[in-house]
Amino acid sequence: MSRQCFEIIEAGQNAVLLQFGNTIDEETNGRIRSFCALLSRTEECRSGLFEIVPAYCSVTVYFDPLVLPVREVTGRLTRAGEHCDEKAVVREPYLHRIPVCYESDFAPDMRNVAEHTHLTADEIVKLHSGKPYLIYMLGFLPGFAYLGGMDKRLNTPRLKIPRTKIPAGSVAIGGEQTGIYPVDSPGGWQIIGRTPVKVFDPDRNPQILFKAGDKIKFEPITKKEFEQYEAETNFTQASVLPANGRRRPVQSGIKVISGGMMTTVQDAGRPGFQKDGVGVSGAMDRISYAAANMIAGNVPGTAVLETTLAGPELCFTLPADFVITGAPVKALLEGRAVPMNARIHAEEGSILQTGFVSAGVRSYIAFTGGILVPEILGSSSTNSKCGLGGYYGRSLKEGDELALGCIAQEFSGRPYADEASLGKFSEENQYSPAALLTRLSTVRRCYDTPLQLRVLPGPQKGMFPEDAVKTFCSSVFTVTADSDRMGCRLSGPQLVCPGGTDIISDSVPAGAVQITSSGDPVIMTADRQTTGGYAKIAVVISADMPFIAQAAPGTKVTFAFVTQEEAAEALRGQEMLLAMLDEVVTDL
Numbered sequence: 253m254s255r256q257c258f259e260i261i262e263a264g265q266n267a268v269l270l271q272f273g274n275t276i277d278e279e280t281n282g283r284i285r286s287f288c289a290l291l292s293r294t295e296e297c298r299s300g301l302f303e304i305v306p307a308y309c310s311v312t313v314y315f316d317p318l319v320l321p322v323r324e325v326t327g328r329l330t331r332a333g334e335h336c337d338e339k340a341v342v343r344e345p346y347l348h349r350i351p352v353c354y355e356s357d358f359a360p361d362m363r364n365v366a367e368h369t370h371l372t373a374d375e376i377v378k379l380h381s382g383k384p385y386l387i388y389m390l391g392f393l394p395g396f397a398y399l400g401g402m403d404k405r406l407n408t409p410r411l412k413i414p415r416t417k418i419p420a421g422s423v424a425i426g427g428e429q430t431g432i433y434p435v436d437s438p439g440g441w442q443i444i445g446r447t448p449v450k451v452f453d454p455d456r457n458p459q460i461l462f463k464a465g466d467k468i469k470f471e472p473i474t475k476k477e478f479e480q481y482e483a484e485t486n487f488t489q490a491s492v493l494p495a496n497g498r499r500r501p502v503q504s505g506i507k508v509i510s511g512g513m514m515t516t517v518q519d520a521g522r523p524g525f526q527k528d529g530v531g532v533s534g535a536m537d538r539i540s541y542a543a544a545n546m547i548a549g550n551v552p553g554t555a556v557l558e559t560t561l562a563g564p565e566l567c568f569t570l571p572a573d574f575v576i577t578g579a580p581v582k583a584l585l586e587g588r589a590v591p592m593n594a595r596i597h598a599e600e601g602s603i604l605q606t607g608f609v610s611a612g613v614r615s616y617i618a619f620t621g622g623i624l625v626p627e628i629l630g631s632s633s634t635n636s637k638c639g640l641g642g643y644y645g646r647s648l649k650e651g652d653e654l655a656l657g658c659i660a661q662e663f664s665g666r667p668y669a670d671e672a673s674l675g676k677f678s679e680e681n682q683y684s685p686a687a688l689l690t691r692l693s694t695v696r697r698c699y700d701t702p703l704q705l706r707v708l709p710g711p712q713k714g715m716f717p718e719d720a721v722k723t724f725c726s727s728v729f730t731v732t733a734d735s736d737r738m739g740c741r742l743s744g745p746q747l748v749c750p751g752g753t754d755i756i757s758d759s760v761p762a763g764a765v766q767i768t769s770s771g772d773p774v775i776m777t778a779d780r781q782t783t784g785g786y787a788k789i790a791v792v793i794s795a796d797m798p799f800i801a802q803a804a805p806g807t808k809v810t811f812a813f814v815t816q817e818e819a820a821e822a823l824r825g826q827e828m829l830l831a832m833l834d835e836v837v838t839d840l
Contacts, residue, residue, distance in 0.1 A: 262326075262816075265317050302314055307783055351470075352381065352473065353445055355475050358478070361424070369407075380445075385469075391529045421447045424444060425444060435639060437638070448479075464527065516558050517634050518541070522631030526759065530782070532778065535556070537616070548574065548620045555624075562609070563583070563607065573595055578694070580592055585605075624656065706812055708793060713790065716787070729809045730807070747767050749771075749787065758784075760788070765791065766786040
């Protein structure tokens with residue numbers, strides 16, 4: 253490798269992009285694998301970096317900006333780049349032999365592919381299974397492998413109308429690519445077969461079957477062999493207890509009468525697995541989430557309920573304490589009004605009703621002791637798109653029951669919302685809980701018209717002409733109704749890029765402002781896919797991400813570029829206020 257083996261590009265406040273060129277080939281992939289191996293074995297480089305995500309021709313390095321300034325990170329990576337000529341020890345690619353049934357029951361699009369390629373089904377199977385494929389990267393879904401090496405004679409356009417659900421294990425072709433869908437998900441690729449092998453299994457160790465740099469060889473099997481393999485696998489898994497999740501004593505519980513519009517279990521997220529295609533997820537509004545756990549008397553990172561627009565109705569099956577923060581909502585406990593931002597005691601059999609929010613989007617209900625659901629890859633967070641984590645990977649519905657844990661001893665002194673403690677929540681003292689909560693409010697900023705979001709340059713900002721960047725900075729955009737936990741979609745002036753906005757897929761940091769092919773911005777949020785193929789003109793700073801969580805459809809939004817120093821100062825200010833809130837709540 254040459255000494256100048258990559259270009260370092262800042263990708264927001266907590267990520268840098270190492271660009272190894274702009275081609276998809278095995279040589280570039282080998283350089284990336286070699287450099288990642290070199291980086292992981294060098295303590296001076298690895299210290300303080302919490303995730304390294306390789307892609308087709310780039311590597312994204314994630315770090316904590318409050319621990320390591322971006323200049324320190326780029327300096328370390330530059331020094332590491334000086335050793336690009338040194339041959340790092342890279343493991344030999346592991347060859348996965350994946351059985352695939354190409355018969356009609358599992359290949360609904362085989363006829364489409366045959367008509368487009370002018371090949372018979374037998375010829376398609378022979379070409380598709382004829383040689384190993386290199387796994388360039390993982391992304392999009394947990395364990396989804398981006399493969400290289402498909403015979404060009406198999407190239408087939410994607411479906412004009414994507415399916416709303418493709419079964420896990422489906423083997424498909426999309427343009428020049430082929431791959432395996434690891435979980436049930438929407439998709440537009442042409443399905444030509446299915447494997448009984450579980451590419452992603454949260455109850456297995458390891459959960460992700462593949463790694464970047466591995467190889468896959470598809471091996472045709474019959475339907476009978478498929479069913480036999482599936483039966484044997486299910487029997488083996490049924491006899492083994494899941495290794496995920498920690499057993500904790502149960503103190504209380506709740507039963508769901510109504511799940512509201514969308515109520516999910518969330519915690520601080522599952523960083524560290526983006527290289528495997530697993531999104532971070534976690535609470536959208538980290539400030540309201542943290543405040544809820546502080547007031548409830550929970551250890552940081554404890555699982556809570558995140559509600560969207562309209563909250564749930566819950567029955568307490570045993571006595572419990574709870575707190576509601578975030579978007580203001582009219583809540584009733586046995587018909588009596590429940591104050592926000594205060595710890596409340598509920599008796600066994602009592603009913604908590606939460607209705608529509610009066611402002612913002614998301615509220616947080618924390619229960620003292622936390623919600624007990626299995627941890628998957630170190631987190632209880634729900635990713636509904638992947639059916640992963642939380643309560644069976646979905647939002648709550650009528651009849652669901654959740655167990656609550658015991659309060660941690662060091663947090664047992666947090667006050668209840670009686671008259672004496674609530675009196676201390678006055679805003680007259682700037683260091684009172686009420687004053688601090690007001691300063692931390694993520695909903696209050698949404699009253700501003702428009703909501704100004706501070707951004708740093710995105711890694712592809714240079715692709716856009718100067719007039720497009722000026723339009724981005726000077727225009728007012730509107731949050732659309734199809735925004736969700738994956739992304740905040742905006743309408744407004746279209747941002748035109750002469751060469752289009754498609755790029756070779758790379759990692760997608762939180763807050764990345766992707767510009768779609770139609771010219772509309774999308775701010776990528778908690779459940780974003782780990783990699784994406786749209787240019788990123790900017791990245792919203794970490795301190796402003798909670799405000800996006802509370803931006804309801806119709807909210808007006810503008811963008812303003814700031815410096816790395818200004819972004820760090822804003823984040824430090826928030827963390828200081830949260831630390832002060834934790835201290836004063838403890839001392840009440």
